[in-house]
Amino acid sequence: MLSERQRMILGAIIDDYVRSAEPVGSRSISKRAGVSFSPATIRNEMADLEELGLLEQPHTSAGRIPSIKGYRYYVDHLITVDGASEHDIRKIRTFFAEKMNHWENVIGHAATILSQLTNYTSIVLGPEIFNTTLKHFQLVPINDASAVAIIVANTGHVEHRTITIPEGITMDDMSKIVNVLNDKLAGVPFFRVKAVLHSEIAKELARYVDHCEGVLAILEQAITDEHEPKVYLSGASNMLTQPEFKDVDKAKTILDMLEETQKLTQLIQAHPGGIQVRIGTENAVEAINQCSLITATYTHEGQSLGTIGILGPVRMEYGKVISLLDYLSRDIAKLMSRGFK
Amino acid sequence: MLSERQRMILGAIIDDYVRSAEPVGSRSISKRAGVSFSPATIRNEMADLEELGLLEQPHTSAGRIPSIKGYRYYVDHLITVDGASEHDIRKIRTFFAEKMNHWENVIGHAATILSQLTNYTSIVLGPEIFNTTLKHFQLVPINDASAVAIIVANTGHVEHRTITIPEGITMDDMSKIVNVLNDKLAGVPFFRVKAVLHSEIAKELARYVDHCEGVLAILEQAITDEHEPKVYLSGASNMLTQPEFKDVDKAKTILDMLEETQKLTQLIQAHPGGIQVRIGTENAVEAINQCSLITATYTHEGQSLGTIGILGPVRMEYGKVISLLDYLSRDIAKLMSRGFK
């Protein structure tokens, strides 16, 4: 258990360090407004905090910097989250107002505004189509042998892929099949589509069309295959403004990682609901062991739709970022609801 | 007019410099296989080449590096383009073979493989839908007041956007309108859609439906609005491997620019057909005055569909990149034709 004074000092050190990126000395703490202890006293406390593993010293004659554990304590107990700043809220309002005619891309815009407001990197996971239902399914023939399969979700999201039509199946057969699928699948959540296809539809379909197994398999794949949620990334180059990444090699490790959408998805999907903070090595992915990742999920009618996140150096403005993510995740939810009507 | 020997020396210097990123001295040239002149002779020639503006000296006691003009001469007169290397071709084959089930995204894959093979940054412009024709148009109602408009092109590409349905128009009216549009617009190139809508369809439609002007305006916008070609970017972080960008600030200028899709499009669209090389300051965009951009367009049945490009440092392997882009642009064309069937 930390004393009140120790908590104050830890907080002050983190604040200072976040701002300056330089080790913080006892003198600069003691000179702060509202602090009435001499540097010597502060030094004693600092030594104690170091022993507790909350601070560390880059070298003997330098000030202290927070350890991962120190940040963790700060985030868990010390942080003040007093809501997004007026300024940020106004920025967000006008930004979305400008893009209102493209509201279907709220998520993409959210990524942009997040990185702009924070000067960190934002990673945003688009609405997870798995949590939504199938509204409409359709084939548009392109020529004799191929067609575009179009899948519309109840959220208005559209996926499409090109399929090849097997020999010996006519367009007529195809449209019969599609009609049946639409009848049976409309309103079914995507994650159940596969099951429904096998249990209810296969038999029924056999009545109408011969040799439909091959077609069905293709359509099934078209519908269920890889509804990978989209990942939006914005402000990756902001990483380069952080002094901790002035070394190009370190920066490259991170930027390389950010280019692998797959890894990104995996990274951000590992975060459950609510607001999550992963500090430094708490992140499973080694490339970002020098970074912190804060995420928030956004929901619609109780369903988690996706995640917005901020990746920055461990030396991050946790309070500000958490407030912002909290505000924006709610705001997105609102905007989307309005979109769904 | 350069003498044979001068051309040889210029070529040798550029080769060396591209490999090493260090100023090239007279000795290292004279020691090359097949060179039978002393360093002193080479030095004299070098001085002449410098006077011609083809070389420059970072400082008096350093070797020479090529100037923009020198690279230009190299690209225009000296370069040997002997086709993509066996190794690269094999890589491309297997890469595309793996992704065959997602051939509709050839372009995205092309960007990836390009950056992987070159270790530079690739910028690829997706098929320009303006050069294609409308195959199918459709509305899928989401709820009473909104619907998703889906536009399918003859290439199999799909665009979609959400629209709001004006008060007082029934779904029935809508589908009538959509039917007429499909009848009249199928096969029309996108760039003519607007004209056809106004000239042929407006009157005809008035017969079927009252108050259709508002709806028509919305649909027109849905169809013609912003078919911005997609830009794919890959290997942006490769920039960081180049010694010329070991300075984080320089790197950031470029990476910032690469995040603005709009600017990217503009940059790459400024390149007309065939293979284009823009060296250093020849690029209009200031942020990449330290870079060279090489582009190639890919076509289908004589129509230019899009552009693939490589952005790297001025000190770039021009021969290799040009061969590769040449090969890949043809390959993409082939793959897409097969896709269209």
Added chain:
DNA sequence: CGTTAGCACTCGATGAATTTGAGTGCTAAC
């Protein structure tokens, strides 16, 4: 006359030695 050996000269890069100063830990006094 073109080519080359020789040589003095230039100047960034490298690295050792030195200085500086922010910050510490400890001790003793308040």
Added chain:
DNA sequence: GTTAGCACTCAAATTCATCGAGTGCTAACG
């Protein structure tokens, strides 16, 4: 428990000398 005082530490900045790759120029050579 707090603080003044002080010796000590060590990275960073500064200075200075050295090194060496590469040049330009001159004179000699075939």
